[in-house]
Amino acid sequence: MIAYLVSVLTEGAIFGIMALGxxxxxxxxxxxxxAYYGYIAVGAYMTLVLTIGPAAPPAQYILGLSxxxxxxxxxxxxxxxxxxxxxxxxxxxxxxxxxxSIVTLGAVYVMYVIAGQYVPxxxxxxxxxxLYDPMGDWFGLDFQSYQYFFLGLSLxxxxxxxxxxxxxxxxxxxxxxxxxxxxxxxxxxxGRDIYRLKLKGYVLGAGVGGFAGALFAGYLGAFNTSAWAxxxxxxxxxxxxxxxxxxIRGVALGVLIMGVLVQxxxxxxxxxxxxxxxxxxxxxxxxxxxxxxxxxxxxxxxxLRFRPQGLLPERRxxxxxPAIEVAPRTT
Amino acid sequence: MSTPATTPALEVRGLxxxxxxxxxxxxxxxxxxxxxxxxxxxxxxxxxxxAIDLISGFKLPDxxxxxxxGQKLEGLPPHRISRLGLIRTFQSPREWPGLTVxxxxxxxxxxxxxxxxxxxxxGLSRSQRARSAEELAGARAILDELGLADLRNERAxxxxxxxxxLVEFARIRMAEPExxxxxxxxxxxxxxxxxxMASAIEGFIAAGTSVIVVxxxxxxxxxxxxxxxxxxxxxxxxxxxxxxxxxxxxxxDAYLGEMVA
Numbered sequence: 001m002i003a004y005l006v007s008v009l010t011e012g013a014i015f016g017i018m019a020l021g022x023x024x025x026x027x028x029x030x031x032x033x034x035a036y037y038g039y040i041a042v043g044a045y046m047t048l049v050l051t052i053g054p055a056a057p058p059a060q061y062i063l064g065l066s067x068x069x070x071x072x073x074x075x076x077x078x079x080x081x082x083x084x085x086x087x088x089x090x091x092x093x094x095x096x097x098x099x100x101s102i103v104t105l106g107a108v109y110v111m112y113v114i115a116g117q118y119v120p121x122x123x124x125x126x127x128x129x130x131l132y133d134p135m136g137d138w139f140g141l142d143f144q145s146y147q148y149f150f151l152g153l154s155l156x157x158x159x160x161x162x163x164x165x166x167x168x169x170x171x172x173x174x175x176x177x178x179x180x181x182x183x184x185x186x187x188x189x190x191g192r193d194i195y196r197l198k199l200k201g202y203v204l205g206a207g208v209g210g211f212a213g214a215l216f217a218g219y220l221g222a223f224n225t226s227a228w229a230x231x232x233x234x235x236x237x238x239x240x241x242x243x244x245x246x247x248i249r250g251v252a253l254g255v256l257i258m259g260v261l262v263q264x265x266x267x268x269x270x271x272x273x274x275x276x277x278x279x280x281x282x283x284x285x286x287x288x289x290x291x292x293x294x295x296x297x298x299x300x301x302x303x304l305r306f307r308p309q310g311l312l313p314e315r316r317x318x319x320x321x322p323a324i325e326v327a328p329r330t331t
Numbered sequence: 332m333s334t335p336a337t338t339p340a341l342e343v344r345g346l347x348x349x350x351x352x353x354x355x356x357x358x359x360x361x362x363x364x365x366x367x368x369x370x371x372x373x374x375x376x377x378x379x380x381x382a383i384d385l386i387s388g389f390k391l392p393d394x395x396x397x398x399x400x401g402q403k404l405e406g407l408p409p410h411r412i413s414r415l416g417l418i419r420t421f422q423s424p425r426e427w428p429g430l431t432v433x434x435x436x437x438x439x440x441x442x443x444x445x446x447x448x449x450x451x452x453x454g455l456s457r458s459q460r461a462r463s464a465e466e467l468a469g470a471r472a473i474l475d476e477l478g479l480a481d482l483r484n485e486r487a488x489x490x491x492x493x494x495x496x497l498v499e500f501a502r503i504r505m506a507e508p509e510x511x512x513x514x515x516x517x518x519x520x521x522x523x524x525x526x527x528m529a530s531a532i533e534g535f536i537a538a539g540t541s542v543i544v545v546x547x548x549x550x551x552x553x554x555x556x557x558x559x560x561x562x563x564x565x566x567x568x569x570x571x572x573x574x575x576x577x578x579x580x581x582x583x584d585a586y587l588g589e590m591v592a
Contacts, residue, residue, distance in 0.1 A: 164452070171451025172442070175430075179438055182427035188409040189387070189419055190506060191441030200448055316431045318484050321471065 006147050008264055013154035014215045015259040017161045019239050019251050021208030024165070026237075027246035027314070028174060029201040030181025031096070035087050035104035037233045038111040039080040039206040043213025044223040045115065046076035048128040061123045069134035073214040080210020081203045083111070088202040092195060096184075108228075116225045127224020134218045150219055157215060161208060165248045168204075177201045178246070231293050235259055238300050244310030253312055258296065266292040339398075340365040340510050340541050341417070346385055346395035347565075348378075355381040357565035359395070363510070363558070368532060368542040370552040370573065373562035374586050379545045380422060382562070383512050387419040388412045399510070414441065416509035422518065424495035428488025432479055432498055435487045436470040439502035466505070473504045477531060493524040500531045504538060511535060513544045517551055529555050549573075549587075561586060 025033045050072035054064040091103045116125045136146045168174045179187040184194050243254020339362040346359040356378040363369040384390035388409040397404040474480050532555045553573045561569040563585040576582045
């Protein structure tokens with residue numbers, strides 16, 4: 001049970017970092033970016049090829065270095081940002097709204113197909129594995145204590161990313177991103193370089209996604225194309241939407257609800273009274289996966305219909321100066 | 332009102348733009364002086380809005396030049412033109428609906444040194460914080476002057492059409508451009524608010540912002556402008572103080588006809 005909780009919390013923390021990165025692009029800049037999971041994947045793949053050493057045939061992949069994990073993470077983040085820059089340069093130039101989403105969907109599909117089909121890159125659909133307990137031997141940790149170590153690491157990283165985002169959120173840079181979301185022609189009329197600013201936000205968000213991917217790779221020790229199946233990805237968008245786009249507290253809450261509670265509670269469905277006697281469920285475990293997808297989809301639809309701003313909507317600066325003091329009249 | 336100055340702030344020469352076979356603006360030339368309110372009038376389809384888009388960089392002209400304080404504007408993107416001190420508004424108000432009225436006004440001021448990502452991360456310097464505080468106080472004062480102080484914490488999207496126009500005026504006051512082009516500021520505004528807008532335009536001049544105003548409301552044009560440019564079929568057909576245009580046969584034929592008759 002403890003081991004289970006540790007794994008849920010570790011995944012939750014990493015998932016939270018993913019959601020905070022998506023929030024920059026979707027929540028602040030206002031672009032519904034479907035390529036986002038591609039940057040997580042780039043972060044994960046790159047971390048692996050930089051740490052797991054040369055490929056043993058028949059496996060094949062690029063680089064095959066044995067760098068220290070933290071260095072690999074830094075390069076992985078840079079790689080994710082570089083890929084996002086290329087996609088952003090194309091997709092953000094003129095496309096907005098649904099057209100932007102379609103192009104980013106195309107971009108992530110291209111990334112997916114290349115990762116899967118071009119075997120010499122990341123060993124195709126087999127994916128990569130072999131990253132065992134990164135940094136564990138630095139501290140002489142056994143398997144059991146390593147789980148706690150990585151949980152601690154993930155939680156600390158989540159808190160750091162959260163604080164980083166809180167800082168960006170309240171800055172004029174964060175406000176400028178929001179003016180793009182609210183009305184970008186007006187933003188341009190008041191001096192904002194839309195394209196450049198959107199690109200900055202996009203690459204920043206993708207970098208955070210790449211970082212989460214690098215942590216994910218460290219946690220799982222492996223990564224392959226099945227990790228970015230739509231059913232995995234939609235939870236991420238659901239978390240940001242349910243929590244409240246633009247509000248990092250909301251995003252954290254959304255991760256807790258969608259990424260941890262909903263995700264995990266469906267696991268316990270077979271133990272519900274009445275259901276536990278249904279041998280059918282045991283024989284067809286894929287039903288559980290389907291139920292989970294349906295629950296998440298239903299929650300998404302309900303929120304979009306009844307509370308599109310999410311549970312904790314973006315908070316605005318409230319000026320508390322008493323009205324009389326607002327501007328002492330000189331006349 | 333103040334005496335009309337003659338320094339040309341904006342000079343437009345031979346501006347031309349066509350969409351397919353339609354010439355929206357054709358050989359349009361005029362200038363607008365600093366320190367005064369210049370009206371731009373003409374029938375629907377005269378090319379006024381296209382001319383504004385061309386001047387402010389939102390559309391690229393086919394040919395012609397635009398000089399602002401002697402600097403060529405054509406080919407520059409909108410944000411560069413805005414940073415040079417020429418800001419335009421739009422025919423329908425373009426507030427940032429999800430931000431509060433006060434935030435709308437504060438963010439109207441663009442400042443590269445405070446808006447960078449790293450600056451946001453590191454935090455503002457002491458002098459930058461002081462400037463931000465000053466601007467916040469300035470924004471409050473502007474909102475108070477325009478009668479919007481009570482609405483300052485309201486999301487701008489919740490305001491009425493007329494109030495949104497005033498928010499747009501407040502943003503211009505905050506941005507302090509040298510020249511502002513107002514595209515039909517009286518659209519959908521009731522007469523009471525119209526009076527407030529007329530005095531707000533006088534406020535622009537007092538604050539050092541020259542004004543070009545596109546408007547169909549002729550009494551308003553007569554009240555606030557010192558100089559009027561009349562456009563029809565993509566080009567300028569007359570220029571002068573509003574009074575002098577009343578007797579201009581071309582202007583009567585193209586636009587004023589029904590009003591004079």
